Amino acid sequence: MTPLVLTGSAWVEDRPLFPPLRLELATGAWTSLLGPSGVGKTTLLRLIAGLPTGVRLEGRVEGRRPAALMAQDAGLLPWLTVAQNVALGARLRGERADPARVRDLLARVGLGDLSERFPPALSGGQRQRVALARTLIEDRDPVLLDEPFSALDARSRLRMQDLAAELLRGRTVLMVTHDPGEAARLSDRILLLTEAGLTVQPVPATPPPRPMDAPEVLAAQAALLGRLIGAAA
Template sequence: MKAVTVSGQVCMAGRPLFAPLTLQLRPGSWTSLLGPSGVGKSTLLRLIADLPIGGTFQGRVENRVPLALMAQDPALLPWLTVRQNAALGARLRGERPDQARLASILEETGLAGHGARYPPELSGGQCQRVALARVLMEDRPLILLDEPFSALDARMRLMMQDLAAGLLKGRTVLMVTHDPAEAARLSDHIFVLTETGLTGLPPPQSQPPRLPGDAATLACQAALLAQLITEGMMP
């Protein structure tokens, strides 16, 4: 897989959403994107996914590849079981899901004993694990994560971060997050998006997922928070 690259500018109602930028997603690496609300982080994800953005894009996306998207809302269908929700992609394409692969993924995500349950019977963390299982069933080289763990409590968020880091290892991942700690723990590359463009900040040198209390992780988290505060104070 070659690097996926977004280059250009988005305008909404004739006004630039952000300055011209270039974002490159390196193969097999985890990139996190932070920034103020409304600056265009999710818009960049939608550009990469070739989805409508509600504005105009002047630029190009190079080396598009098959991808899977996991958002804050797990978007489970309440009338389908855990097993059926995890295999929804195949179902929508009229394909027969690989049952052996499905069983393996449910085991990996800790859902093996919940395959016959329905979403209303699950906790928030379990619903997010079903959404992660659905992404894994798609087996795509590029994974887009749009604040996937933001609705979870602190303990469950850490557990889901560790789970996702392990199961998505070796894939190319772009994650939009508002959480500097999350970016510091998981990322190989970190960018802050503002109206003036992208600013890259170095992650800790250790391999992710990093311990939340590690000194280098905390230092990276503090640097990201300072950058976000500074950008938020700019006119």
């Protein structure tokens, strides 16, 4: 599979959003992207997906292909049921989603008994889990995740991280996150985006997903937090 590579800089009118950089997604690996708010993480993800961004890319994206995208906003259609929202991708392609697959994913995200509810009747965390199921059901590579677990309570967050790690194993994943612990648990590769550019950060030597309380995870989390604080100062 051709590597997916973004090179160049992004501009908002005459102001640079981020400087010239090279972002290559390692094929079959989970890459996490951290950095201060407003530095361009979501913009990078949307540029890779080929979506509108409102910025000018002075560069190019090589190896772009159809991706599964989970945006910050769950983006559920309020007139469709939970199950119908999970199956939306297939519906838009004129295909029929596998009902058993939909039921299985909803059960695994803890929403098996809510399949016929409509999004306005769900909590924020429940809506985010529907959006996660809708992303996981897609047979796509790469998978682009923008803060996919941010609305979840601590227990649900760990369960959904483990589920995503299981179902996306072997896929090319780019996850934008503000949570250094999440990055330390899940990542094969960690990148930090600042106004100065993109840098590679150390990851624990053990394979992901890692126990949240493993010494190497806690050490990586602390190191990342220190770098984030320094970058935001």
